[in-house]
Amino acid sequence: MYNFKDIEKKWQKYWVDNKTFKVVEDNNKKKFYMLVEFPYPSGSGLHVGHARCFTASDVQARFHRLKGENVLFPFGFDSFGNPAEQYAIKNHEHPSIMTHKCIDVFRNQARSLGLSTDWDREVSTCEPEYYKWTQWQFIKFFNAGLAYKDEKEINWCPKCKMGLSNEDSQGGTCVRCDTPVEKKLKNQWMLRMKDYSDKLIDGLKDTEILDKVKTAQINWIGRSEGAHVIFKIKEVDDELTVFTTRCDTLYGATFMVISPEHPILEKYSNLIKNFDEVKKYQDIAKSKSEIERTDNTREKTGVKLDGLTGINPVNGKEIPIYISDYVLMGYGTGAIMAVPAHDTRDYEFARKFNIDIIPVLDGGDISKEAYTDDGVHINSGFLDGLNKEDALNKMYEYLEDNKIGSRFTNYKLQDWIFSRQRFWGEPIPMVHCDKCGWVPVPEEDLPVVLPNVKNYEPTDDGESPLSLIDEFVNTTCPKCGGHAKRETDTMPNWAGSCWYFLRYMDACNSHEFASMDKMKYWGQVDLYDGGMEHATRHLLYARFWNIFLHEQGLVPYSEPFQRRIAHGMILASNGEKMSKSKGNVVNPNDMIEEYGADALRTYEMFIGDYSKDAAWNENGLKGCAKFLDRVWRLQDKLNDKDGVSSEIETLLHQTIKKVTNDIESLDYNTAVSALMILLNKMEEIGSISRADYRIFIELLNPFAPHITEEINEVCGLGEQLSVSSWPKYDEAKTILDNYEMVVQVNGKIRGKILVSTNASREEMIKLAKEIDNVKLFIDGHDIVKEIVVPGKLVNIVVK
RNA sequence: GCAGGUGUGGCGAAAUUGGCAGACGCGCUAGACUUAGGAUCUAGUGGAUAUUCCAUGGGGGUUCAAGUCCCUUCACCUGCACCA
Numbered sequence: 001m002y003n004f005k006d007i008e009k010k011w012q013k014y015w016v017d018n019k020t021f022k023v024v025e026d027n028n029k030k031k032f033y034m035l036v037e038f039p040y041p042s043g044s045g046l047h048v049g050h051a052r053c054f055t056a057s058d059v060q061a062r063f064h065r066l067k068g069e070n071v072l073f074p075f076g077f078d079s080f081g082n083p084a085e086q087y088a089i090k091n092h093e094h095p096s097i098m099t100h101k102c103i104d105v106f107r108n109q110a111r112s113l114g115l116s117t118d119w120d121r122e123v124s125t126c127e128p129e130y131y132k133w134t135q136w137q138f139i140k141f142f143n144a145g146l147a148y149k150d151e152k153e154i155n156w157c158p159k160c161k162m163g164l165s166n167e168d169s170q171g172g173t174c175v176r177c178d179t180p181v182e183k184k185l186k187n188q189w190m191l192r193m194k195d196y197s198d199k200l201i202d203g204l205k206d207t208e209i210l211d212k213v214k215t216a217q218i219n220w221i222g223r224s225e226g227a228h229v230i231f232k233i234k235e236v237d238d239e240l241t242v243f244t245t246r247c248d249t250l251y252g253a254t255f256m257v258i259s260p261e262h263p264i265l266e267k268y269s270n271l272i273k274n275f276d277e278v279k280k281y282q283d284i285a286k287s288k289s290e291i292e293r294t295d296n297t298r299e300k301t302g303v304k305l306d307g308l309t310g311i312n313p314v315n316g317k318e319i320p321i322y323i324s325d326y327v328l329m330g331y332g333t334g335a336i337m338a339v340p341a342h343d344t345r346d347y348e349f350a351r352k353f354n355i356d357i358i359p360v361l362d363g364g365d366i367s368k369e370a371y372t373d374d375g376v377h378i379n380s381g382f383l384d385g386l387n388k389e390d391a392l393n394k395m396y397e398y399l400e401d402n403k404i405g406s407r408f409t410n411y412k413l414q415d416w417i418f419s420r421q422r423f424w425g426e427p428i429p430m431v432h433c434d435k436c437g438w439v440p441v442p443e444e445d446l447p448v449v450l451p452n453v454k455n456y457e458p459t460d461d462g463e464s465p466l467s468l469i470d471e472f473v474n475t476t477c478p479k480c481g482g483h484a485k486r487e488t489d490t491m492p493n494w495a496g497s498c499w500y501f502l503r504y505m506d507a508c509n510s511h512e513f514a515s516m517d518k519m520k521y522w523g524q525v526d527l528y529d530g531g532m533e534h535a536t537r538h539l540l541y542a543r544f545w546n547i548f549l550h551e552q553g554l555v556p557y558s559e560p561f562q563r564r565i566a567h568g569m570i571l572a573s574n575g576e577k578m579s580k581s582k583g584n585v586v587n588p589n590d591m592i593e594e595y596g597a598d599a600l601r602t603y604e605m606f607i608g609d610y611s612k613d614a615a616w617n618e619n620g621l622k623g624c625a626k627f628l629d630r631v632w633r634l635q636d637k638l639n640d641k642d643g644v645s646s647e648i649e650t651l652l653h654q655t656i657k658k659v660t661n662d663i664e665s666l667d668y669n670t671a672v673s674a675l676m677i678l679l680n681k682m683e684e685i686g687s688i689s690r691a692d693y694r695i696f697i698e699l700l701n702p703f704a705p706h707i708t709e710e711i712n713e714v715c716g717l718g719e720q721l722s723v724s725s726w727p728k729y730d731e732a733k734t735i736l737d738n739y740e741m742v743v744q745v746n747g748k749i750r751g752k753i754l755v756s757t758n759a760s761r762e763e764m765i766k767l768a769k770e771i772d773n774v775k776l777f778i779d780g781h782d783i784v785k786e787i788v789v790p791g792k793l794v795n796i797v798v799k
Numbered sequence: 800g801c802a803g804g805u806g807u808g809g810c811g812a813a814a815u816u817g818g819c820a821g822a823c824g825c826g827c828u829a830g831a832c833u834u835a836g837g838a839u840c841u842a843g844u845g846g847a848u849a850u851u852c853c854a855u856g857g858g859g860g861u862u863c864a865a866g867u868c869c870c871u872u873c874a875c876c877u878g879c880a881c882c883a
Contacts, residue, residue, distance in 0.1 A: 001838085212803055212878095219802065222882065244883060257883090300881085326881040336883045344800090345881055412882055532877080606824070608811055612804095613876090619825050620811065622837090627824085629839095658815095670813070673823035680823090742819050747864045749819060773850075787863055792818055797863045 001625070002632040004596030008706040012111055020722050021065075021073070021116040025521045029070035033522050034061045035501050035561075037530035037538075038076040038123075041102035042083055044580065046109040048616065049570040051588040052604040055703075056567065056668060057529050058115045059605065062702040063663045065116070066726035072522055074504035075110060076123035077103050078497050080131075082160075085424035088456040095424045095456070099126055109589060114597050114705050116722070121507040125496025126424070130503065132447035133513035134495055135429040137545070138418075139440040140552055142430070146192040149438065152417060153261075156184035161421070161458035183286065186462070188419040189428055189489060196544050197221050197411040203547060208563040213535040220536040222412025227396060229337060229405035231256060234309040234318055235271055240264065243332035243410050246339070247399065248391035251380040252360035253337035256310045256321045257302065257349065259329040260285040264308075273306040278323060285325045300326060300349045312337075313404040314381065324349065332410055416541070418491060421464045423456045425490030433477035433484035442478050448486070464488045497538055498545035501525055501560060519555055524562040532566045539564065565666060568613040570604075575615050586616050598704035599625035605668035605703055627676055628707055630683065631700065635715060639687040644695070647685045650736050651678060652695055656729035659699045668703075675700055694718055698727045742793035743768040745777040761788045768794040 015021060025031075036057035039050055061073035084095035084102075091098075103124060110117070123130055141147040159179040201221055204214045226245035233239060240256065258264065260282045269275050281303045302324030310319045326345055327336050340350035341359040350357050360383075362375035377383040382398070383391040399405030419428065427448040429441040441448055451472050453465050466472055466488040477484035499513070505522040506514035530538075539561075546560040571577060572584035579585065591600045603624040608614040644652055655678045662671035678696060682688050694717040697708040701721045709721050718724065735757060741764060743751040751771035755764060765786055768774060774796070781798035788794050 215803065216878070219879065222879095224882075226883080242883080246883080298881085324881095326883095328882070331882045333883095338883085343883075345883080348881095410882080535878085603824095606811090614811070617811065617825070623824050626839095633839095669811090670823080673813075676823055740819085744818085744864075747818095747862095752819080776850085785863060787818095789818060789864095793864090795818085795863055 001629050002707070004598060004628075004707065007710045008112070008114065008592075008597050011706045011709050012114060015114075015116070015722070016111065016119065019118075019120070021061075021118050022120055023070060023072055023118045025518055026070050027521070029068070031072065031522055031526075032061075032064040032069040033072045033501075033524070033526045034064065035074070035504075035525045035528045037528075037534060038078050038497070038500060039106060040081050040083075041077045041079055041099060041106045043087070043098070043102055044585070045105055046113075046588050047570075047578065048586045048588050048591070048600075048604070049578070051113060051600060052570055052607075052610075053529050053531075053567045054110060054113060054115055055601045055604050056610060056666070057527075058113070058117075058601075058705075059663060059668060059702040060527060060529075061116050062705065062722075063726065066698075066701070066721075066724060068725060072121075072504065073115075073117055074121040074123070074507070075107075075115065075117040075119070076121075076500055076504065077106065077125065078493075078500070079103060079124045079126040080425045080496055081493055082422075082424070085422060085456060088424065092454065092456070094452055096126060096450075112592055112597055113588070113601065116705070121504050123500055123503045123507050125426075125500065128447045128449050129510070131426040131496065133503070134426045134491065134499070135441070135446050135448060136443060136513065137499065137549065138426075138491070138495075139429060139443075140554070141191055141548065142438075142440050144548070144552065146195075146548065147418065148190050148192070149187055150190050150415075151185055152188050152190070153183050154186045154188060154417060155181045156186075156462070158182055161460070161462050184462070186419075186421075188417050189430075189487075191416040191418050191544075193416040193541075193544050194411055194413050196547060197223060197413050199547055200413075200540060200543060203543060203559050207559050207561060209539075209561065210564055210566055213532075213539065213564055213566060216535040217540055220413065220540065224410050226408060226410060227399060227405050228333070228408040229313065229399060231310040231313060231337065233321075234311055235307060236268060238264075238268075240310060240321070240335050241333050241405075242335045242337045243408060244337055246342070246392075247395045247405065248377065248380075248383060248386075248388060249339045249342055249360050250312065250314045250337065250395065251377075251383070252339040252341050252358045253312055253319065254340060254350070254356040254358055255319050255338045255346075255353075257324045257327045257336050257338050257346075258321060259327040259334040260323050260325055261329040262323070262334045265305075265323065268308060271307045274303065277303050278305065281323060300324060300345070300352050302326075302349065302353065304353065313402070314398075320355070322349070322353070330414070331412065413540075416544075418495070419489035420492050421458050421462050421488075422490050423450070423453065423458075423465045425493065426495055427466065428487045428489050428491060430487040431475055431477060431484045432487065433480060433482055435482055436477055436479040436484075439477055439479045439484070445478070464490060466490070494538060494541045498542045499549070501528075501542075502546075502549075502555060513554075516556065524557050525560060526562050528561045528564045529567060530564070531569070535566065565611065567610055568608075570607075571613055571615045573616050573618075578616075586618075591618075591621060595621055595625040596628070596706075598707045599628055602628065602672060602703050606672040608669055610666050610668055624672075627679065628704055630679060631696070631704075632707060632711065634679070634682060634688060634693060634696070635711065637682070637687045638693060638715065639689055641689045642691070643689060644691045645685065645687075645689050648678075648681055648688075648692060650733060651681055652692065653729040653731075653733040656695065656699065656727050657731075657734055660726070660729070663702065672703060675703075690715070690717055695727050697721065698724065739791060741767070743771055743774050744793060744795040745774060746797055747795060750774045750777050757791065761790070764788055764790075764794050765796075768796065 034057055036053055061071050065071045079099050084099045087098045088095040157179050201218055224245050226243055227247040228241050228243055229247055231240045265278060272278055302322040305321045308321050310321050312319055338346035340346040340357045342361055358379055360377055360380045362378045377386050377391050383394060396407050429446060429448045431439050431441060433439055451469055453469055456465055458464060459467060473485050475484055475486050502514045506518040509515060547558050549555040550558040603621040606624055655674050658674040659671045697711050701708040712721055737757055738754050739757055740752050741755045742749055751774045753767055753771055755767055778796055778798050783796060784799050785797040
């Protein structure tokens with residue numbers, strides 16, 4: 001085996017020492033911005049999954065650089081986060097110490113992979129120089145009225161003593177520790193992300209974000225067109241507003257359901273005769289975990305309000321109001337009109353509580369079809385006989401004319417809860433003054449730096465540990481100079497990653513987050529590689545953030561990412577997820593140690609379709625190490641001939657074409673296989689020219705940069721590959737003079753024959769019919785049809 | 800339940816988008832060289848009742864021709880999930 005250890009170390013040192021991949025803005029060159037999601041520097045080090053996407057990104061970066069483009073390929077660390085905080089709590093040590101250690105490990109690992117990164121642009125979100133600007137941008141949100149404080153019932157993890165976003169408490173348990181999530185009222189900073197719902201949907205149009213990622217985002221935003229309908233309450237001069245997407249079925253609304261948390265219950269608790277029962281139901285609902293509550297296989301439960309009755313606004317009918325936990329306070333208005341004939345949930349509920357079921361659409365199967373689109377309206381007064389669309393339009397009109405409702409678009413997307421009661425995050429740069437209210441910290445006083453504390457654990461009442469530090473909390477109001485208190489909440493983990501791609505463009509700027517000139521030069525991210533797990537949250541937050549900055553005139557583009565792809569995961573050899581607990585984690589360091597970085601890189605590119613998950617197989621890696629060793633040994637086969645060898649000229653051109661196209665279309669696995677085919681052929685012909693070898697290593701360079709650079713140097717094949725250019729192919733030379741034509745009879749292969757590439761139709765048929773085995777199948781039969789596909793085959797159809 | 804995805808040898812996968820199914824690699828078998836081989840090289844490797852036939856989850860269809868297009872069905876994976 002060739003001496004990969006020394007070779008790889010040598011070139012890695014060379015690249016770092018010589019800043020080979022340093023990039024500066026250059027208006028004479030086309031730019032290419034390759035972004036890969038930056039890692040969280042955890043204590044467990046780089047994962048082979050990281051190695052896969054970092055390598056793929058590096059292949060792109062090197063390829064585009066060789067094509068003559070000015071490539072921005074930066075690297076950094078998403079370095080605020082819970083593991084470092086947990087470590088700090090245990091060891092009473094500032095989390096930055098641990099974080100910096102981890103970053104050093106990660107950086108070395110990334111370097112030992114041979115990434116062609118411009119290390120002068122490294123960013124780390126936990127550095128004051130970085131989060132100063134995260135805070136600065138938050139103040140922009142505040143000044144624009146998009147950051148506000150609100151008393152929110154939040155998801156509360158009693159173990160982490162921490163408020164969780166909806167996203168972090170999916171499934172009713174804490175995303176970090178799996179403790180069941182409780183509800184708690186908390187005054188929180190919020191960002192008005194919901195207002196950006198339409199912009200977040202519309203902005204997708206001009207991007208090449210992977211379709212399935214777009215779909216995931218659109219579903220997450222959950223836009224639905226419908227109407228607010230106002231139901232008067234019989235007993236009091238008040239009303240209940242519901243949201244519905246099918247106001248055309250209003251005549252079929254035979255009851256109403258409101259969420260157990262609906263404020264009207266408290267408001268009229270004195271009028272509700274069975275309030276005890278209501279109260280009991282509320283308590284049960286509160287104690288239920290989110291999972292229990294949203295299990296839609298569960299039998300419907302509820303309580304009928306005794307003392308409050310709704311009035312259906314289209315026919316004046318009195319209808320009962322129930323509370324039930326299948327109606328969620330967080331969606332719509334927390335109240336619905338129930339149309340049991342055409343909604344499965346309402347149907348189940350009506351059956352259980354013996355409520356009238358009035359069909360209003362003809363032909364729908366009540367028990368199965370919710371809101372069937374078939375059939376015209378019946379039992380629906382002025383809507384009778386109309387189809388869905390016409391009925392909806394007529395009802396919208398009717399609602400607005402009679403002031404009993406209006407069109408309304410509802411979204412699942414909520415405003416972003418931006419507060420965390422934690423230590424290891426960006427302090428929210430706000431000061432509260434009794435006189436002036438919330439006042440942002442002046443720009444010149446940024447960053448608000450995280451102080452040293454003794455204990456990193458949140459306080460028992462759930463406040464950040466920062467709240468215990470008087471020197472931090474007590475300050476003066478920037479507006480009136482009076483006594484004021486600092487906000488002690490910090491930002492969520494997502495904040496730093498909302499704009500890191502901007503910082504990379506101008507990473508060392510100390511007076512702006514990035515200069516407009518540089519942002520204009522680098523523009524949008526040309527290719528953003530990341531995992532499917534970030535398809536919704538991270539990408540939506542980052543897009544929201546960027547759209548806002550654009551509206552403020554602070555960044556040149558509204559959409560930050562031109563193209564987004566999603567790579568598959570690397571699984572353990574048995575197809576399971578790699579995890580510490582299962583003990584099946586493969587450490588890329590060990591692999592590099594044993595087989596070399598080039599072998600690891602090549603294998604990770606060869607392992608399979610880049611967009612799909614792939615199971616780890618060390619034998620496959622061995623195979624790639626063997627491949628590289630054979631490439632190394634080609635040195636022994638060098639001859640003194642000039643130019644490329646005639647025996648492989650066509651294959652060389654074909655391979656250049658194939659590898660070029662495959663890298664562009666992210667088909668890394670077939671690019672590597674094309675190189676293997678070329679190697680096989682080179683070995684077969686016994687000796688190769690220097691020109692042959694040079695082309696080979698040029699093509700292999702993005703995948704295996706160290707060995708190719710070394711071969712180039714020891715054989716003196718030409719200038720350094722890292723500053724060289726990508727080989728070109730001649731389309732005409734990719735085509736052979738002759739090819740093996742397939743001859744079919746009735747679609748079955750009956751023979752093959754070598755024919756000239758420019759043989760005519762007639763010649764092809766003539767040659768086909770001369771094959772003995774073909775004769776066997778056509779003699780004595782009538783020829784019905786002769787199909788000729790030039791360059792491919794002849795198919796003779798006989799009867 | 801809804802949305803998206805995937806089903807091809809013993810395994811990872813290819814297939815110029817309707818034109819030779821299984822490229823390339825792993826593994827396996829046999830051989831060569833070796834004191835030795837978890838090194839290297841050579842040959843073979845989908846199945847079978849083998850001039851041919853059968854094979855891309857199953858069934859049907861379109862076509863001269865289907866892994867690819869259409870209908871239908873099954874299985875698995877991933878999101879979201881009582882969203883009105």
